[in-house]
Amino acid sequence: MGFMDKFKKKEAGESAGSEQPKKPRYEDLTPEQRLELAAKPGKDAMIMHKYYGGKIETVPKACIRNFDDFSIWYSPGVAEPCKDIEKNPDMVYEHTCKWNTVAVVSDGTRVLGLGDIGPEAAMPVMEGKAMLFKYLGGVDCVPICLDTKDPDKIIETVRLIAPSFGGINLEDISNPKCFDILDELRADCKIPVWHDDQQGTATIEVAGAINALKLVGKKFEDANIAIVGAGAASIATARLLLGTGFRADHLCMCDSKGILNMDRDDIDDAHRLKKMIAEKTNGAGKKGGIKEAMEGADIVIAASKPGPGTIPAEYIDGMADDPIVFATANPVPEMWPWEAKEHGCKVFATGRADFPNQVNNSMGFPAIFRGVLDVRAKSISDEMCIAAATELAKCAEEKGLTPEYIVPNMSEEDVFAREAAAVAVKACEQGLARKKTTYQEEYERAAAIIGRSRKLTRAMMDQGFIKKYVEPAQ
Structure with missing residues (x-):
């Protein structure tokens, strides 16, 4: 032992x-x-x-009473729903699995903190994503890793496969092309398309920031925030923070070359989103690097290079009283939790499930897509993400905030149904939903679908259809 x-x-x-x-x-x-x-x-x-040998598989969900049933599920009976869909294309949501199926699409150019490792090496991550979609949100998901880095080919491929899916989750596509790919697909596709490394990560970061600041007795509209990293996740986090009520002049973002400000000659129209951040933020006029960005900050949100040591823990010494640090690089955070605490950090979060305060998009995308699919939303707006973040923060606050509990965790099944309901209602309010619902109706629907998924997995384990792994004796 x-x-x-x-x-x-x-x-x-x-x-x-x-x-x-x-x-x-x-x-x-x-x-x-x-x-x-x-x-x-x-x-x-x-x-x-x-x-x-992988983490997901395809199994039937319709009854097979005997072999005669294949005349219903396949030829000749299947021709009737085909003809029904031809007359009214929206019936595809009634007759097929489209209503509950998402594609997670990646080119493998920015996988976790591993970088450009290629489509095959990206598959374990996309399979894991599909597993989380099903278990946490009751959403069926197909991993699709593309053997191209060409943005135009990625866009065209997603357009071509879109009829088979109720939504598209773009994943681990490098910056800056991920922004253009998302913008074009959102404009063209008739189903919701989002980039989880943008809106998904930002949603949980915002939820965590709201509660961490409450825990240390600070108002988020007064807080000074430093964001370390200027990739897809960081830029989306900044956008959602500002949409939630954080002040732009109190926000400072730092990329690999230093603090974003208009005195830098490398931020031009080719870096339009960085330029926008530089124009709107950094009211204190900070210059320098990570250390200077963190000086006087109430909260630091990092989504940058995996550590440890990317952010020296001693930089916390220059932060405001009761400092908060989110070090969310994967697979290893920018600094270790114990290092942060040694320098006075009051609330520390990472993206890892094996540390307290997992500020990770796994608490976002399964439930957000659950709500989106159930109302057949046309897109996923920032306001829908903010509604999800607000509901997540509320769930944790009701349970009782502590320095090691600022956001719900994956074991809290009820949270996902509540989050789905908040998203669905916001989609209805914004006119983005094809089907109307109330909070209670969607909560009950989502809870039933998610509950079935978890029970199904447990039943398969109990009955031996999923083999039990036993660690070898030491």
Whole structure:
């Protein structure tokens, strides 16, 4: 039995064979033990991905009472729904899985913090995304990794496959082409298209920021915010923060070359979004790099280069009282949580599920698409994302905020139905929904669909259709 097994057994007060022991507290571990624990998910992933041979599969959801049923599901009976859809194309939502199916599309050019690793290497991430869509949101998802980096080819491919799907989730496409791809597809496609690294990440960052500031007793409209990184996630986060009520002159963004300001000669029309940020923000006129951007900040939101060490923990010393740090680079945050706490950080969040305060888009995209699909929304607006962020923040606040709990986590099933309902209602208010609903109607619908998905997975595990993985004896 290794040191972590012994620690878990002692901490949980249960047998070492318990499947869900209480997580160890990093404060109680040595630096070496902390690093070993942080590396464990990656080591386990290398074993378990091979063991299962992928994470998703396709199974029938309609009854097959006997082989005669194939005359209904396929020829000749299937011709009747085909003809019905030909007369009225919207009937495709009634007769097929389109109403609940999303494609997650990537070219593999910006995967996690790994960069341009190619479409094949991106597949484990896209499969994982599909798994989260189904388990957390009850949404069927197909991973599609494209063997091209050409924006025009990506746009054309998505246009061509769009009739098969109720929505498109763009994923891990490099900046700046991801912005143009999204803009063109949103203008052309008849289904909602979004880039999760933009709106999805921004949604949960905003939810976390709202509650973290509440926890330390600061008003978000008065807060000074430093954003480290100027990629898709950071720019969308800035946009949503401003839409929620944060002041533009209190926001400062820093890219790899320093703080965005209009004195820089490398920010021109070719970098239109960076230029827009530089024009609207940085009321204090800051110049320099990450350290200068963080000086006097109440909250730092980083979505930049994986660490540790991307942001030296001592930079926290120059922040305002009760500093808040979101270090969300994956797979390793810009600094470790224990380093941040040693320098007085009051609330620390990462994008990882194995640390407290996972500020990660997994709490956003499954529920947002649940609400979007259920009302057949035409697009996903920033206002819909802000509605999702506000509902997430509210859910956590009702449960009770602590320095290690500022946003809900994936185990809180009810949160996803509430978030879906908030999104669906906002879509109706904005005239973006093809089907009308109320908050209560969508909450009940979403809860039933999500509940079925989780129960189905558990039942398949209990009955052995999903093999149980047993760690080899040490």
